[in-house]
Amino acid sequence: MTLSAPLNDHRQAEEAPATALPRQRWRKAYARRLIVTDFLVLIWVVYGTQIAWFGSGSAQVAMSYDIRITAPSYWVASAVLIVAWMLALAANDTRGDRVFGSGNAEYVRLTMASLNLFGVVAIVAFLAKIDIARGYLLIALPAGILMLLVSRWLWRQWLVAKRLGGEFSARVLLVGSSASVSTIALELGRSRSSGYIVVGACMPAQQLSSAVPETDIPVLGTVDDVREAMAAVGADTVAVTSTDDLPPNKVKEISWGLEAGRQHLVIAPSMLDIAGPRIHTRPVAGLPLIHVETPRFSAGQRFLKRSVDLVASVLGVIILSPLLLLLTILVSATSIGPVFFLQTRVGYHGREFKMIKFRSMVVNAEELLAELREKQRDSGNEVLFKMKDDPRITRVGRFMRKYSLDELPQLFNVIGGSMSLVGPRPPLPSEVALYAKHVHRRFLAKPGITGLWQVSGRSSLSWEESVRLDLSYVENWSMASDVMIIMKTAKAALAPGDTAH
Known part of the structure; x- marks a missing residue:
C-alpha cells in the first residue's frame, strides 16, 4: 500500500502532541x-x-x-x-x-x-x-x-x-463498513476524554473513499492493509466496527497480526448505549455469543430510587432554604409577575404534571413563542425549541438559568413524587405529540431535575442527541450512575461554560 503525501502530513499532525514516554x-x-x-x-x-x-x-x-x-x-x-x-x-x-x-x-x-x-x-x-x-x-x-x-x-x-491534549490515549485504526466506521468515529470524537483517538480507517474495497464520511479521518486502505496502515499512523489499537462486509475469518487474521501486549484488538458492536452490566459473553460451540439483558425495573429498584429522592430532596430544601428565599425576593423585585412558573410537562408513564420553576422570563413569554420559533438555533429541529439569546428571559432569569438556579423549586416536584433527582428531560405535551414510537420509552422512568442530557452538553445538544441520552439512561439505570450524574451536575452548575442558556 502506498501512502499519499496528504496522509503522511496527517500522520505527522497526529503525532504532534508529544509525550516524554513512548x-x-x-x-x-x-x-x-x-x-x-x-x-x-x-x-x-x-x-x-x-x-x-x-x-x-x-x-x-x-x-x-x-x-x-x-x-x-x-x-x-x-x-x-x-x-x-x-x-x-x-x-x-x-x-x-x-x-x-x-x-x-x-x-x-x-x-x-x-x-x-x-x-x-x-x-x-x-x-x-x-x-x-x-x-x-x-x-x-x-x-x-x-x-x-x-x-x-x-x-x-x-x-x-x-x-x-492528545496524550495518554490509544491511537485507533477503525476497520469495517463505511457507515459503521463513520458512526464509531463520531462517537469517539465526542468523548476524547475516554482515551481513544481515531487516526485512520480501513474499509472494504468497494466502499473506499479518501476520508471517513462526516470527518477528516483518512481512509488508509482496504481491510487487507491493516498492518501497513497501523505502521503508517502509529496506531496501537484496531477497532472492528462491523463484520458484515469483511471476509470470513478476517477478524482472526487481524488479531493474529497484532503484537502481543503492545497492540490491541477491540470489537465495537453496532449496539450503542448499552451499559456493561447488561452485556454478558457466553462461549457456545466456540462462538463468543453476546447476551444483552433486557432492561428491568424491579420494585426494589423503584423503592431505592424513591427513598433516595425523598431523603435527598427534603435535605436539599432545608439546606438551600436561604438561597430559595433570596431568589424569591430577587425575582419578585426585578420583574412584574408571579415568582414561580408552573408548566405542564409529561412524566412517568405519560402522565402530565405541573413542573415548578422560578420564573425566568417575562409574563407573556408563551405568547411570544410562536414568532420566535423561526429564529431558533437548530433550524432543522421540529420538536425541541431552543434559542441561545432568547429575548423573553429577564436579567435575573438569565443568571439563574446559567447556573440552573431556576430549577431548584423542582425539589418540591421530587418530594411530591412527580419527578426524580435524576432522569430523562421532562418534555412538553406539544413535543410528545411529535415523538416517534421508540422515544416513548423515556417515560419508563420519572423525569429528572438533572440527567445525562444535563451533564453532556445541556442546551448545546441537538434533539437527536438529547433523545439518545435519555433512552440510554432509561435502558441502563443504576444507583451508581445517578450518583455520578449528580456529581457531574454540581460541577456543570458551578462552571457552566457556554452550554447553558
Whole structure:
C-alpha cells in the first residue's frame, strides 16, 4: 500500500502532541503512579487510624489464648494490613488500562477489593481468635476507601486533561463498513476524554473513499492493509466496527497480526448505549455469543430510587432554604409577575404534571413563542425549541438559568413524587405529540431535575442527541450512575461554560 503525501502530513499532525514516554508505555507508567499513590494513601490512613485510636505507643494485638510467640504490635499489624490491601487492589485489577480513565469500573473494583479484604481479615481474626480492635478497623476501612477513591478521581482529572491534549490515549485504526466506521468515529470524537483517538480507517474495497464520511479521518486502505496502515499512523489499537462486509475469518487474521501486549484488538458492536452490566459473553460451540439483558425495573429498584429522592430532596430544601428565599425576593423585585412558573410537562408513564420553576422570563413569554420559533438555533429541529439569546428571559432569569438556579423549586416536584433527582428531560405535551414510537420509552422512568442530557452538553445538544441520552439512561439505570450524574451536575452548575442558556 502506498501512502499519499496528504496522509503522511496527517500522520505527522497526529503525532504532534508529544509525550516524554513512548506511546506503548504510557499505560504501565500510569499504573505505576497509581501504585505509588495507593501505597502512600494507605500508609497515611492505616497508620493515622492506629495513632488516632491507640496513640503513638506500642499497643499489641490481643490474643484469646496463650501462645509462646509474643503478640505483634499494631505497628506490625498495620504494615501487614497495608501490604494485604495493596495485594487485594492488584488482584482485583484496579489499575488495569481497561478500567482506569473512564466509567465507574475502577471505583467499583477498588471498593469491592477493600470490602473483601476486610471480610477476610474478620474471618481470619475469628478463626485464629485474634482480638483486633473493632474501632481501628471500622475507621480504617471507610477512610481508606474514601481516600483511595479521592486519589483515583484526582488522577483521572489529570489523565483526562492529558487526553484532551492528545496524550495518554490509544491511537485507533477503525476497520469495517463505511457507515459503521463513520458512526464509531463520531462517537469517539465526542468523548476524547475516554482515551481513544481515531487516526485512520480501513474499509472494504468497494466502499473506499479518501476520508471517513462526516470527518477528516483518512481512509488508509482496504481491510487487507491493516498492518501497513497501523505502521503508517502509529496506531496501537484496531477497532472492528462491523463484520458484515469483511471476509470470513478476517477478524482472526487481524488479531493474529497484532503484537502481543503492545497492540490491541477491540470489537465495537453496532449496539450503542448499552451499559456493561447488561452485556454478558457466553462461549457456545466456540462462538463468543453476546447476551444483552433486557432492561428491568424491579420494585426494589423503584423503592431505592424513591427513598433516595425523598431523603435527598427534603435535605436539599432545608439546606438551600436561604438561597430559595433570596431568589424569591430577587425575582419578585426585578420583574412584574408571579415568582414561580408552573408548566405542564409529561412524566412517568405519560402522565402530565405541573413542573415548578422560578420564573425566568417575562409574563407573556408563551405568547411570544410562536414568532420566535423561526429564529431558533437548530433550524432543522421540529420538536425541541431552543434559542441561545432568547429575548423573553429577564436579567435575573438569565443568571439563574446559567447556573440552573431556576430549577431548584423542582425539589418540591421530587418530594411530591412527580419527578426524580435524576432522569430523562421532562418534555412538553406539544413535543410528545411529535415523538416517534421508540422515544416513548423515556417515560419508563420519572423525569429528572438533572440527567445525562444535563451533564453532556445541556442546551448545546441537538434533539437527536438529547433523545439518545435519555433512552440510554432509561435502558441502563443504576444507583451508581445517578450518583455520578449528580456529581457531574454540581460541577456543570458551578462552571457552566457556554452550554447553558
